[in-house]
Each structure stands twice: as C-alpha cells, then as structure tokens.
Amino acid sequence: MKILVGIKRVVDYNVRVRVLADGSGVDTDGVKMSVNPFDEIALEEALRIRDAGNAEEVIVVSAGGDECQQQLRTGLAMGADRAIQIQTSEGLQPLSTARAFLKVIEREDPGLVLLGKQAIDDDNCQTGQMLAALWERPQATSASKLELNGNSATVVREVDAGLETIEIDLPAVVTVDLRLNEPRFVKLPDIMKAKRKPMDVVSLEELGVAIEGNLEIGHYAPPPQREQGIMVEDAAQLVEELKNRGLL
Amino acid sequence: MSKILIIAEHDGQSLNISTAKCVTCAQAIGGNIDIAVFGSGIETIAAEAASLESVARVIAVDAEHLSAPIAANWANEVLAIADGYSHLLGPSTTLGKDLMPRIAALAGVNQVSDIMAVNAPTSFKRPIYAGNAIIDVEVPAGATVVATVRIASWQAAATTGGGSVEVRSASSNAVKHTRYVGLKSGGGERPDLQSAQRVVSGGRGVGSEENFKVIYSLADKLGAGVGASRAAVDAGYVPNEMQVGQTGKIISPDLYMAFGISGAIQHVTGIKDAGTIVAINKDSESPIFEIADIGLVGDLFKIIPELEKLLD
Numbered sequence: 001m002k003i004l005v006g007i008k009r010v011v012d013y014n015v016r017v018r019v020l021a022d023g024s025g026v027d028t029d030g031v032k033m034s035v036n037p038f039d040e041i042a043l044e045e046a047l048r049i050r051d052a053g054n055a056e057e058v059i060v061v062s063a064g065g066d067e068c069q070q071q072l073r074t075g076l077a078m079g080a081d082r083a084i085q086i087q088t089s090e091g092l093q094p095l096s097t098a099r100a101f102l103k104v105i106e107r108e109d110p111g112l113v114l115l116g117k118q119a120i121d122d123d124n125c126q127t128g129q130m131l132a133a134l135w136e137r138p139q140a141t142s143a144s145k146l147e148l149n150g151n152s153a154t155v156v157r158e159v160d161a162g163l164e165t166i167e168i169d170l171p172a173v174v175t176v177d178l179r180l181n182e183p184r185f186v187k188l189p190d191i192m193k194a195k196r197k198p199m200d201v202v203s204l205e206e207l208g209v210a211i212e213g214n215l216e217i218g219h220y221a222p223p224p225q226r227e228q229g230i231m232v233e234d235a236a237q238l239v240e241e242l243k244n245r246g247l248l
Numbered sequence: 249m250s251k252i253l254i255i256a257e258h259d260g261q262s263l264n265i266s267t268a269k270c271v272t273c274a275q276a277i278g279g280n281i282d283i284a285v286f287g288s289g290i291e292t293i294a295a296e297a298a299s300l301e302s303v304a305r306v307i308a309v310d311a312e313h314l315s316a317p318i319a320a321n322w323a324n325e326v327l328a329i330a331d332g333y334s335h336l337l338g339p340s341t342t343l344g345k346d347l348m349p350r351i352a353a354l355a356g357v358n359q360v361s362d363i364m365a366v367n368a369p370t371s372f373k374r375p376i377y378a379g380n381a382i383i384d385v386e387v388p389a390g391a392t393v394v395a396t397v398r399i400a401s402w403q404a405a406a407t408t409g410g411g412s413v414e415v416r417s418a419s420s421n422a423v424k425h426t427r428y429v430g431l432k433s434g435g436g437e438r439p440d441l442q443s444a445q446r447v448v449s450g451g452r453g454v455g456s457e458e459n460f461k462v463i464y465s466l467a468d469k470l471g472a473g474v475g476a477s478r479a480a481v482d483a484g485y486v487p488n489e490m491q492v493g494q495t496g497k498i499i500s501p502d503l504y505m506a507f508g509i510s511g512a513i514q515h516v517t518g519i520k521d522a523g524t525i526v527a528i529n530k531d532s533e534s535p536i537f538e539i540a541d542i543g544l545v546g547d548l549f550k551i552i553p554e555l556e557k558l559l560d
C-alpha cells in the first residue's frame with residue numbers, strides 16, 4: 001500500500017506573527033517557514049507504518065508555489081520515498097486543496113492518506129474532512145493513536161469529551177493530533193540523500209482543477225489588546241484583588 | 249432573508265451549551281433559525297433545543313445509527329434537509345470541526361471556520377495564526393454559508409423560546425465503512441471547561457500527576473473547572489480533554505488561574521476571552537505575565553495552600 005502525506009508550508013510555530021500596518025496581510029518578510037507541525041507528525045506516522053512493513057511507499061504532497069519544494073525536501077529527508085508538488089501561484093483554500101488531492105489520489109491509489117488536523121497558519125481544520133467527503137471514504141480526525149488491521153484501522157480520536165475510538169475501512173483519510181508520535185529529527189546525511197529522491201511537479205491545471213468559490217479575505221486586524229495588568233505581592237493581596245473585582 | 253440551520257451537539261442526554269451559543273451567532277446573522285438534532289431517543293434534547301430564544305423549529309431525526317456522531321452519517325442527514333437554507337452552522341468544537349467541512353465539501357463550498365463576529369449575513373470575522381490576526385471573510389454571493397461558530401466568542405441564548413419540534417426518521421442508512429467503538433472520558437464531575445465560570449489550570453510547573461492534586465483541590469474550593477497546558481497533558485499529568493489552547497479548548501471563563509504555565513502563544517490563544525486572567529509563576533520573566541490581569545511571582549506549592557486557607 002502507498003501512503004500519501006500532506007505537507008503544508010507555514011510560518012514556523014515559534015514566530016510571533018504580526019499584521020501589516022495597512023491591514024493587507026501578515027508580515028512574512030524574512031520570517032522562518034517550516035513544515036506544518038501536524039504534518040510532521042503525519043509523516044512520522046507514515047514512515048513508522050512503512051518501516052513496520054505495512055506500506056511500501058510514502059509520498060509527500062504539497063500544494064503551493066515552488067517555495068513549498070523546500071518543505072517537501074524536508075519530508076524526503078525525514079524519510080519519504082518521493083514527493084509531488086501541486087503547483088499553483090494562487091492562494092488555495094481547503095476545498096480546492098481537497099479537490100487537487102483527490103486528483104492525486106486517483107493517480108496514485110493510496111491505501112491511506114495522512115494529513116494534519118489543522119494548518120497553523122489559517123487554522124482552518126477542514127482539508128482532510130473535505131477530501132474524505134469528496135473521495136466518499138471514511139475520515140478519522142484528530143487521531144492520537146492509529147492501528148492498522150489489514151483492510152481496516154482502529155483510530156483513537158482526541159475529542160472534547162475525552163478519547164473516542166472508531167474503526168474505519170481503508171482506504172481512508174486520517175488527520176493527526178499532536179500526541180500521535182514525536183517526529184524524528186532530520187540528520188545531515190539524510191538531507192544530502194533527499195536531494196536525489198524524485199520530486200514530481202504537476203500544475204493545478206494539469207490536474208484539471210480550477211479554483212472556484214474562494215471566500216474573499218478582506219481586512220486583517222491585530223487582535224484586541226488586553227489592558228495592562230497588575231502584579232500583587234502575595235496570596236492575601238491576590239484574594240483581596242479578586243474580591244474587589246467581584247470574582248470571589 | 250437568511251434561513252439558518254444549526255446542527256445541535258449533545259451527549260445523548262442533554263444539549264451541549266455550544267448549541268445555545270450557535271443560536272446567539274445565528275441571531276446576529278438574523279433570519280429564521282431552525283435546529284437539527286440527530287440521535288436516538290432525543291425527545292428531551294429536541295425540546296431543550298426548541299426552548300432556545302428565537303428558534304422557530306427543531307427537526308429531530310431519530311435513528312439508532314445516528315446516536316454516535318459519525319460525521320459521514322450526520323452529514324448525509326444534514327444534506328437531506330439542507331435545501332432552502334442559506335446558512336448551515338455548527339459549533340467549533342471537535343464535533344463541529346469533524347462534521348461541518350464534510351458538509352461543506354458535499355455542498356461544494358468553502359467553509360468559514362470559527363466565526364467570532366458577524367459583519368453582515370455573509371461577512372464574518374475569524375481568527376487565524378492562533379489568534380494573532382483577525383480577518384474579515386466574505387462568502388461569495390449565492391453560495392450556501394457553511395460555518396463553525398467559535399463558541400468562546402458568544403453567550404448562550406436564553407431558554408425562553410418556544411419553537412416547534414418535528415420528528416423525522418433518517419433518510420439514509422448507516423455508512424458501512426465507519427464504526428463507532430466507544431468513548432473514554434477521564435474527567436470527573438467538575439464543571440465542563442467550555443462552560444465553567446472559573447477555571448484553574450496547571451502546566452509543566454506542577455511537575456507530576458500526583459502534584460496535580462493541589463490544582464484539583466483549589467479548583468474544588470472555587471467550584472472551578474480544571475485545565476492544563478499541552479506540556480502537562482503530554483507529560484501524562486492529566487488527560488487530553490483538559491488541554492487549553494490553539495489545539496485544545498478555547499475557553500472564556502470569568503476567571504482563569506494559571507499555575508506553572510509559561511504562556512506560550514499556543515496556550516494564550518485559548519484563554520484570551522477570559523474575563524480575568526491570573527498567573528502564578530516562579531519566574532518573573534515568564535511571558536504569561538504579559539497577558540495576565542493579575543500576576544503573582546512565586547512557588548505554586550507555597551501559594552496554593554495559602555490561597556486555600558484564605559478562601560476558607
């Protein structure tokens with residue numbers, strides 16, 4: 001079986017993102033870009049499944065401009081077998097991303113598609129579910145445990161009420177949560193090796209996907225600021241302050 | 249005029265507060281508001297939904313296979329009744345996040361995630377980048393609005409309404425490819441994080457599962473819910489459903505008390521809507537103090553017993 005893993009290029013999670021003064025976007029000038037942290041976890045899981053002998057090939061897929069090849073290379077260095085860039089210069093929203101992924105699925109016929117539960121730039125949390133719907137296959141979102149049993153999988157999902165377990169038939173889309181695993185670090189020799197691994201580039205047009213129905217993104221604003229707080233000296237002062245504010 | 253359908257969230261016993269919050273968001277959009285309740289044996293839940301202020305009608309779809317919230321099953325039922333609605337809304341909880349994008353894709357539209365404010369019936373404000381930017385999003389003319397509602401941004405609607413209830417049977421069979429196995433909850437009887445007025449949280453600074461007792465003890469004294477940072481969950485001090493933050497729960501209590509939490513952006517994004525944030529940390533340089541309304545530098549193991557004594 002093949003496993004497809006979605007890799008999105010996003011602003012690194014350590015960067016404190018700032019809105020541009022004219023409200024036209026956020027400042028990405030010279031900002032560190034990385035693989036979406038959830039996608040690293042998705043890839044790690046795929047590699048472990050392959051290395052346990054339950055899959056033959058792990059393919060990393062990213063949709064975006066040529067700069068996303070950098071993140072695909074990181075994926076190859078982590079251990080993916082090959083990469084596919086879905087090339088587009090336009091801003092993709094989850095529906096178009098899902099449609100493009102579906103076309104790649106039709107070409108590659110994977111047994112499992114692993115994505116992050118959310119991309120930490122737009123925090124949309126949609127792509128995997130949309131893909132599963134369009135593919136008419138099961139979805140398991142926010143997975144913190146994944147067990148393959150032949151043609152099906154048992155997935156533990158992190159939900160608001162606790163841990164939910166479901167069983168899904170393969171092929172399926174699984175989106176991963178943070179506690180599924182700890183991704184490996186990339187070693188220098190692997191980065192060199194990754195340069196020789198195949199990277200296919202296919203445009204959105206070649207896949208026959210047109211971007212339609214995008215939501216219109218208007219003004220960007222910084223979040224409302226909280227008022228400057230105060231410091232208290234000890235527990236007694238804290239209790240008094242809370243009482244004064246009617247909180248106790 | 250907008251015609252809005254809200255997908256109710258419940259645990260088989262009662263309506264989740266997120267539904268009442270979706271109703272308030274729907275009121276801000278304006279128009280006719282209906283609620284869909286899926287499950288089995290859901291009369292009381294349907295009645296609860298019908299009592300929410302300004303709800304016109306509750307459509308209760310009663311079937312055994314809808315009792316577990318399998319997104320593929322619920323999505324089929326939503327699509328079967330979606331005709332004529334301009335807006336399909338669900339809460340931005342793990343249930344809504346699982347379900348609504350599936351519906352959006354089947355309806356062929358993009359989804360608006362995490363509505364925090366309504367500018368106009370098809371224009372909304374939502375946070376991105378862990379709440380570091382707020383954007384205006386406009387749904388293209390003629391497209392159905394499929395959206396999740398950021399529940400920390402909305403008050404629950406009152407229960408003074410009197411809508412009608414219409415019971416229907418399911419329009420599709422259970423999907424075969426997905427089977428529900430079960431739910432394991434680690435939490436006890438403490439107030440639910442997402443509706444609690446007070447929340448006491450612990451981070452890595454608490455040090456162990458055993459030490460978390462001091463957090464529970466203070467929380468019980470205050471009648472508070474208990475939260476945690478991701479580091480505390482990862483270290484196994486507490487179960488996952490206690491995680492507060494970008495990838496955990498976004499909460500809005502009147503009072504939030506953080507003990508031994510450094511204040512990473514991903515954590516802070518989950519508490520920005522709290523009325524008052526109190527931070528207790530032994531490191532005066534900790535970033536949590538930048539957003540705290542009241543800060544106290546000190547050792548939590550010394551301060552919590554003092555607080556408990558003062559509260560007696």
Ligand SMILES: Cc1cc2nc3c(=O)[nH]c(=O)nc-3n(C[C@H](O)[C@H](O)[C@H](O)COP(=O)(O)OP(=O)(O)OC[C@H]3O[C@@H](n4cnc5c(N)ncnc54)[C@H](O)[C@@H]3O)c2cc1C
Nearest residue numbers: 451452453477478479493494495496508509510515530548
């Ligand atoms: C994609 C992504 C998503 C994430 N999502 C979340 C999320 O949803 N929620 C979340 O919380 N984190 C999230 N994180 C993790 C986040 O970046 C931080 O690592 C985490 O919040 C740190 O938890 P902490 O503050 O408990 O631990 P630390 O940063 O280690 O802080 C511990 C604090 O305890 C203090 N301390 C120690 N001992 C004592 C004592 N005796 N008394 C008082 N203070 C003491 C220390 O001074 C320190 O400030 C996410 C990270 C990533 C990459």
Ligand SMILES: Nc1ncnc2c1ncn2[C@@H]1O[C@H](COP(=O)(O)O)[C@@H](O)[C@H]1O
Nearest residue numbers: 006007063115116118119124125126127
């Ligand atoms: N442009 C993209 N390229 C590759 N993967 C993507 C892209 N957009 C989204 N994904 C995948 O879908 C997941 C969820 O993204 P989102 O729905 O945007 O929150 C991400 O974690 C990725 O695995």
